[in-house]
Amino acid sequence: MIDQKYNKSHTECNNNNNPGPESNIYFISLSKKKIYIDMEVDEENQQQCPLLDSNVWRTRSTVFSCNNFMLQNKVACDITFALGSEGQEVVAHKYVLISRSPVFYAMFCGPVAESSNVISVPDIEPDVFQFLLSYLYCDDDSVVDSESVMALLYAAKKYSIYSLEDICKQFLKDNINFDNACLILEQSHAFDEKDLYEECLKFIWKNGEEILEMNCIKDLCEKCMQDIVASDALNADEKIVYECVVSWSENQCMKKKIEVNDQNQREILSNILYHVRFPLMPLSYFADHVSEKQILSPEEKLNLYKYLCQSRSDAVTPFISRYRSKKTCLHCKRFKGMVDSSDWVQKGKKDAVSFSCSVPILMHGVCMYRSGLTGAPYDIRLELYDESDNQLTCVHRTEDTIESSVEGRFLFPVLFDQPLKILSCSYYTIVVKMIGPKSFYGERGRKKVVCGNVTFEFISAPNKSTNSTNVFTGQIPVILFSPWL
Numbered sequence: 149m150i151d152q153k154y155n156k157s158h159t160e161c162n163n164n165n166n167p168g169p170e171s172n173i174y175f176i177s178l179s180k181k182k183i184y185i186d187m188e189v190d191e192e193n194q195q196q197c198p199l200l201d202s203n204v205w206r207t208r209s210t211v212f213s214c215n216n217f218m219l220q221n222k223v224a225c226d227i228t229f230a231l232g233s234e235g236q237e238v239v240a241h242k243y244v245l246i247s248r249s250p251v252f253y254a255m256f257c258g259p260v261a262e263s264s265n266v267i268s269v270p271d272i273e274p275d276v277f278q279f280l281l282s283y284l285y286c287d288d289d290s291v292v293d294s295e296s297v298m299a300l301l302y303a304a305k306k307y308s309i310y311s312l313e314d315i316c317k318q319f320l321k322d323n324i325n326f327d328n329a330c331l332i333l334e335q336s337h338a339f340d341e342k343d344l345y346e347e348c349l350k351f352i353w354k355n356g357e358e359i360l361e362m363n364c365i366k367d368l369c370e371k372c373m374q375d376i377v378a379s380d381a382l383n384a385d386e387k388i389v390y391e392c393v394v395s396w397s398e399n400q401c402m403k404k405k406i407e408v409n410d411q412n413q414r415e416i417l418s419n420i421l422y423h424v425r426f427p428l429m430p431l432s433y434f435a436d437h438v439s440e441k442q443i444l445s446p447e448e449k450l451n452l453y454k455y456l457c458q459s460r461s462d463a464v465t466p467f468i469s470r471y472r473s474k475k476t477c478l479h480c481k482r483f484k485g486m487v488d489s490s491d492w493v494q495k496g497k498k499d500a501v502s503f504s505c506s507v508p509i510l511m512h513g514v515c516m517y518r519s520g521l522t523g524a525p526y527d528i529r530l531e532l533y534d535e536s537d538n539q540l541t542c543v544h545r546t547e548d549t550i551e552s553s554v555e556g557r558f559l560f561p562v563l564f565d566q567p568l569k570i571l572s573c574s575y576y577t578i579v580v581k582m583i584g585p586k587s588f589y590g591e592r593g594r595k596k597v598v599c600g601n602v603t604f605e606f607i608s609a610p611n612k613s614t615n616s617t618n619v620f621t622g623q624i625p626v627i628l629f630s631p632w633l
């Protein structure tokens with residue numbers, strides 16, 4: 149960080165060491181981006197400038213202070229950079245640059261060192277290069293702000309200045325917001341900054357509906373777009389996802405200067421289209437807004453129609469019918485209370501409970517209690533049986549409960565690959581085998597739970613439950629479901 153003296157932003161001097169109204173006063177401010185020195189410097193002939201000749205700027209000054217003075221006053225500079233498209237010249241000292249960057253070292257000392265004293269850098273603008281020099285000369289990290297950060301990250305990467313790179317990346321991570329999320333995503337893709345890319349994706353997924361409706365998303369590349377819409381974590385209704393990818397494809401047509409029509413849009417959308425979860429759309433929306441266009445083929449439309457109108461429980465490949473954000477499922481919560489100490493042993497015994505419902509539903513999965521402590525992820529096997537003991541489905545999951553705990557602090561969802569049709573007035577048994585840290589558990593379980601127009605009835609399943617879960621206590625606190633048509 150900057151020496152505290154600098155934050156006072158001034159040093160005073162005159163030839164008599166006696167500051168007065170008429171004295172030359174110069175200021176060095178490193179506390180913000182603007183570095184300015186309010187002093188008269190004879191650039192033509194620096195040797196004759198009394199301030200440079202005087203010893204004042206060195207006296208009791210820090211290395212940073214002297215470095216900055218040397219830079220700002222062009223004292224003994226030995227390299228010139230011609231910057232940006234206009235080749236504006238900025239001078240510097242090889243010694244400082246070499247001491248801070250391996251790329252500058254190679255440039256000035258390596259076997260193929262530059263012989264010219266003017267280096268052309270058309271891809272960095274002069275103001276950005278000045279900020280870079282400020283950092284290199286004075287460790288001034290205040291040059292990193294929302295306007296400069298992208299260009300500085302580029303410059304830091306270009307010259308392998310890792311500490312500045314880290315500062316820029318941290319600044320970006322800390323400042324992802326609605327206005328810049330798409331831009332940072334695309335830039336981190338371009339820079340191959342995987343951590344930053346992931347952080348941006350998480351922000352976009354979490355705020356899915358708002359971001360998908362913003363204009364900036366239309367400019368994303370195909371990979372970025374696909375990574376957004378492919379995720380289960382995307383928190384958005386499928387109607388919004390569909391409308392977003394359609395308008396993205398329109399924009400891509402225009403960028404490529406090809407006609408905007410259904411056929412071209414389909415070609416551009418390619419695999420992205422299969423990440424729109426058409427099977428989760430209301431039939432009326434599909435009929436009015438999707439089937440009217442020729443983006444889906446007639447065969448795909450027919451299959452989706454059949455799925456939406458009839459079975460819903462069969463897969464309609466290659467489209468995905470799994471719910472994304474768990475908030476779009478309804479929750480049947482069977483416990484009145486929770487014991488908030490991690491006492492439920494999860495060593496691979498089976499937790500089980502049976503239920504029936506008053507009207508047919510689509511069951512998407514369950515929520516499980518997690519540990520109150522951070523710890524190892526859970527290895528989970530979730531099974532569902534009908535009353536005649538036929539196994540209807542079985543899924544294995546490894547859940548990092550900290551990351552996936554979207555239901556709140558205590559619960560995390562475990563979803564089937566496809567929602568299952570649950571008939572009314574039949575009993576089904578949920579069996580879960582979890583291996584991992586001890587978990588919270590529920591108490592005061594209810595035999596009957598009403599959710600909207602669905603009444604669930606729970607009974608214990610002693611034959612399958614080997615870990616003490618029953619209708620009154622234990623695990624499997626929530627059934628995730630949606631209404632059958």
Ligand SMILES: [Zn+2]
Pocket residue numbers: 333334337338368369370371372373
């Ligand atoms: Zn991209």
